[in-house]
Amino acid sequence: MKITLVKKILADGSPCRKCAEVQERLEKEGLLDRIDETIIADERDSHSAGMQLASLYKVERAPFFMVEEEGSEPRIYTVYFKFVNEVLKQDTSEKDAAKDILDNNPDLDFL
Amino acid sequence: MSQTDLDIDRLAAEYAEQSPRAILELALDKFERIAISFSGAEDVTLIDIASKIRPDVQVFCLDTGRLHAETYRFIDRVREHYGISIDVLFPDTDAVQELVKNKGLFSFYRDGHQECCGIRKVLPLKRKLETLDAWITGQRRDQSPDTRNNVPVIQKDNAFSTADKTLVKFNPLANWSSNKVWEYIRGNDVPYNELHEKGYISIGCEPCTRPVLPGQHERMGRWWWEEATRKECGLHADNIKK
Numbered sequence: 001m002k003i004t005l006v007k008k009i010l011a012d013g014s015p016c017r018k019c020a021e022v023q024e025r026l027e028k029e030g031l032l033d034r035i036d037e038t039i040i041a042d043e044r045d046s047h048s049a050g051m052q053l054a055s056l057y058k059v060e061r062a063p064f065f066m067v068e069e070e071g072s073e074p075r076i077y078t079v080y081f082k083f084v085n086e087v088l089k090q091d092t093s094e095k096d097a098a099k100d101i102l103d104n105n106p107d108l109d110f111l
Numbered sequence: 112m113s114q115t116d117l118d119i120d121r122l123a124a125e126y127a128e129q130s131p132r133a134i135l136e137l138a139l140d141k142f143e144r145i146a147i148s149f150s151g152a153e154d155v156t157l158i159d160i161a162s163k164i165r166p167d168v169q170v171f172c173l174d175t176g177r178l179h180a181e182t183y184r185f186i187d188r189v190r191e192h193y194g195i196s197i198d199v200l201f202p203d204t205d206a207v208q209e210l211v212k213n214k215g216l217f218s219f220y221r222d223g224h225q226e227c228c229g230i231r232k233v234l235p236l237k238r239k240l241e242t243l244d245a246w247i248t249g250q251r252r253d254q255s256p257d258t259r260n261n262v263p264v265i266q267k268d269n270a271f272s273t274a275d276k277t278l279v280k281f282n283p284l285a286n287w288s289s290n291k292v293w294e295y296i297r298g299n300d301v302p303y304n305e306l307h308e309k310g311y312i313s314i315g316c317e318p319c320t321r322p323v324l325p326g327q328h329e330r331m332g333r334w335w336w337e338e339a340t341r342k343e344c345g346l347h348a349d350n351i352k353k
Contacts, residue, residue: 079270086274094206094234095206095226095229095230095234098229098230098233098234098237099225099226099229099233101229101233101237101270101271102225102228102229102233103225104270105269105270107250107262108232108233108236108270109224109228109315109333109334110150110250110254110313110315110333111148111150111173111232111236111248
């Protein structure tokens with residue numbers, strides 16, 4: 001299995017806050033070494049590896065994880081807790097899971 | 112009806128231009144374990160239409176503990192008007208107490224609203240949705256140009272589906288504009304939240320909702336202090352050269 005983390009650089013050259021948060025969480029939870037490769041989606045460069053991956057898999061949010069396993073289609077995770085639960089088989093707190101759900105589904109805001 | 116028997120994409124295409132009533136008829140016909148999520152605002156329209164199809168339609172409401180008094184009064188009025196029971200869901204006491212103890216009562220102005228909404232809305236919603244096969248929301252495309260541009264009338268709920276269960280979400284009002292909803296409310300003597308008479312369009316928790324000026328988008332009435340960072344997570348795919 002190969003896990004790729006795609007982080008974003010904003011159009012103004014600054015790093016994406018959410019991407020930094022996710023990286024911090026991976027570090028804090030001792031999971032960073034499970035990530036095989038980190039690549040950048042640079043909004044200033046549509047040819048950057050991360051932007052090309054996002055385009056290929058129609059991903060509209062960053063950060064995201066791509067999980068590749070032999071014999072199956074790559075799986076994309078945009079929700080941190082789902083990635084951590086399903087791929088890394090780690091538990092996350094309900095509170096973190098709820099925040100992740102909202103971060104990735106802003107349409108729920110209006111409920 | 113098992114969700115796996117339902118071709119969601121096909122139904123979404125077939126019902127894309129259908130009326131809210133037709134979509135609700137489909138939803139209530141296909142699912143027994145289905146409920147309307149009622150926010151205490153103009154999504155009362157859903158209850159009005161659905162109660163004419165199935166008078167004992169299940170309705171639930173997320174009481175965050177921070178709603179306006181007007182909204183609480185309205186929820187009770189709706190209950191009485193339609194003769195339905197409304198399942199009012201509360202957040203987990205320990206989680207709220209921990210948040211307030213650590214961060215105070217207004218942490219959302221400083222840290223963003225996601226943590227508070229996560230505890231007060233998303234977790235109770237998640238628990239409720241675990242008991243259902245489908246749910247019905249009042250989401251409309253015109254509510255937020257940023258986040259609801261592509262709301263389909265029927266969709267697989269990717270946020271709350273699990274590896275074991277596909278949850279289906281119906282958005283019967285997706286195609287209706289705010290004006291159209293209000294035409295319906297006025298034309299059918301549907302009760303409405305008195306906050307609408309005070310300039311509120313979108314109604315949520317009291318500290319995070321404000322009235323808007325004529326011509327302002329309803330989005331301006333919610334979490335207005337967060338506008339600068341709202342779009343940060345989007346990958347601007349339109350700019351990607353394939």
